[in-house]
Amino acid sequence: MASSQLGSPRGGPLSLLLFGIAMTAFFALLAFPITNGFFGAMIHQVQNQKIGLNQSHFDAALTGWKRFDDAANALTHFFYDLVDASSADITFFMVPFGASVMGVSLLGMIESNRKGNKGRIPAFYTTMAVLGQLLGLGLTSPIFYALSLREQRVSWNASDVSVTPEALYTIPISVFLGMAVPTGLAALPAPSILSINQKVNLVRLWVTFPLLVYLIHLALTPLARRILKQTGQRDSHKRQRLQIVYAIGLLWSVAPYWYFLAVVFSASAFPFAFAPEIARVLNFRHMLGLTNPFLLGSPLPPMPTGEFWFIQWDFWLIGVSCLVWALSLRLETRKLDALYPKAAIVVEALTYAATLGPVGAAIVLIWQRDMLLIKDDDRRKQA
Structure with a gap:
């Protein structure tokens, strides 16, 4: 009979891969936008109390400490543009991006509430996510996941992965109220519905969603x-x-991702069905192509272009990091699943990623891991 005591990777190639992803994220999300002047241009704009593509005036006063206020307002400026609807590619890319972050948040909250993770690095998901709002989740996520794997317990059983029902049931509600609702409020148009300052304040609230x-x-x-x-x-x-909670997370992550891909492939295959300017920004190459982040010191792009490059990289770095972490945990349970050798699990994970997106695949893999542990625990109790 297979034992439910499962050896942990305690590092291994997948955690090293996560550190490699973090190095790529350092260039894509920090070094590249710093050296091409993107961050500097954003700070300069908020120092002039201007925000958004339309250069709207806003109240930049926060604490009176200039450096802090400039940094906080630059962060607000970045997030403001994501929900300003002034740039078609950014607005549309936020559909899968926001959905993926909701899925990652749901997984992170589950992991932080597991009995076996109490007092360990996975329990500090919220801390990682708050830092991610400052540095980019695409940078903090792979580091967090790699450290989590290296600290993983030597053995796991069904009780270790258990989450109290009151904590589990309230996770989807908390993610929806804490992230989806503030996002929707921040996306309300200004100045037609909200004043500019009202929208700015709602964006500031949205930034704190973790x-x-x-x-x-x-x-x-x-x-x-x-x-x-x-x-x-x-x-x-x-x-x-x-199963209910994982199904909710899977729906959140996959449905918007499929919608995004359907529109992108339609705009690429049938551009005549779209307005010319929409077909241009929604085509496959523009929406899914990534800019080389190692070309440090490149000329400063237009502000919307720099923001689009940033969220493209952030999206894939977050998703791939989550997938690698989930695959590592799923591989721990291969001894409980004799029909699936290691190579088959990897192929299956890649298939899920191609069809469900990286975060959708991660949810399925963690779902499988938990069900195998619970099934093995039930089998031992009946023996």
Whole structure:
């Protein structure tokens, strides 16, 4: 009988790959935009109290400490442009980008609440995500995942991956209220519905979404505990609870990704069906091609172009990092799944990534890992 005590990679080639991804992220998200003057141009614009593609005036006063205010307003400027709807490629790319971040957030919240991760690096997902808002999630994610794998427990069983039902049920609600709702509010047009300063303040709120998700989850968990205790459902249906939450995360991540690909391939194959300027920005090469981040000191691109390059790299770095981490955890359980040797699991993961996107694939792999551990635990109890 297969044991549920599973050896951990404790590093290995996949964690080294994650550190390699982090090095690429350093160039793509920091060195490249710094050396071509992109970040400097953004700071200069907010120092003049201008924001957005239309150079709208906004209230830049925050703390009175100039360096802090300039940095905070530059961050606000970047996120403002993502929901300003002034650039068609940025606006459309935010569809899969936002969906992927929601999926990653759901996985991160699950990992941080697992019994076996208490006091360990995976439990500090929110800290990583807050740093990611400052440096780019594409940079902090691979480092966080690599450190998580290196610190992984020597053995795992079903109780280690368990999450209390009150914590598990409230994770999707917390991610939706803490991220999706602020995103929708920040995306409201200005000045037609919101004033410029109202939109700026909503963007500032949106930037803090990892902390919002955490605080909402912290507030909802005791309420959910009382409700579940009253209904007598707190100690039952462990497998079904996980399946429901993973299914929600998969839907969030995959449906927008498929929509994005469908439109991009349609614009590339049938450009005559779109307005010329829309067909140009939604074509395959423009939406999915990546700029070489190692060309340091390249000429400063237009602000929307620099922002688009940044979120393209951020999207793929976040997604691929999450996929590599999930694959590493899934490979730990191959001893519980005799029909799937290591090579078959890798091929299966790549197939999922091609069809569901990297984050969708990661959710499926972690879902499989949990179900195998629970199944093995049930088998041992019946033996």
